[in-house]
Amino acid sequence: MLLDADTGAVENNAAVTSGTGSISVLAASVRQNANITTTGAGSVQVTADSTIVMADGTATSTVGGGITYLADGDTQLSQLNAGTSAVNVKSTTGSQLDNRTGEGAGLENIVGGTVTLQAAVDVGSTDDLDVDAATLDARSTVAGRINIAETNDLGTNFLQTADGTID
Secondary structure, eight states, X not given: OEEEOTTSEEEEOSOEEESSSOEEEEESEEEEOSXXXXXXXXXXXXXXXXXXXXXXXXXXXXXXXXXXXXXXXXXXXXXXXXXXXXXXXXXXXXOEEEXXXXXSTTOOSEEEEEEEEEESSOBSTTSOEEEEEEEEEEEEOSSOOBOEEESSOOEEEEEEESSSOBO
């Protein structure tokens, strides 16, 4: 399933579900107000020329596929759950921010096998990103902090910040 808004914005106010295939959303900006789910082996990719904002309590989930969120600006995350598959989040000029109420196990922002987070500024900022992953690779490429709360026995592969703290 492909939703391509070209240079327009996408605001999903109803659940988007695919039984077996992948879901791709391409837009200038994305506001996710409802869940995006694949119940088969499909993956989910959301790409925005500016920002991606997930409303508090919304989720993107897959059963056997990966999840990729790519934004030029900030990415505000509620919950991405790929089970044991990969999760990739990249914010080219912005930050990755926690937009979910609550903290800790069962309230993770990201669940995945290998989780890769890359932002120009902050990964987690003042409110940490709660992560349940087998392996984590997190980078702040310009100037920012990395603030991750792991909710399991996280294997850290790589943490790097150009000019900030790692919490």
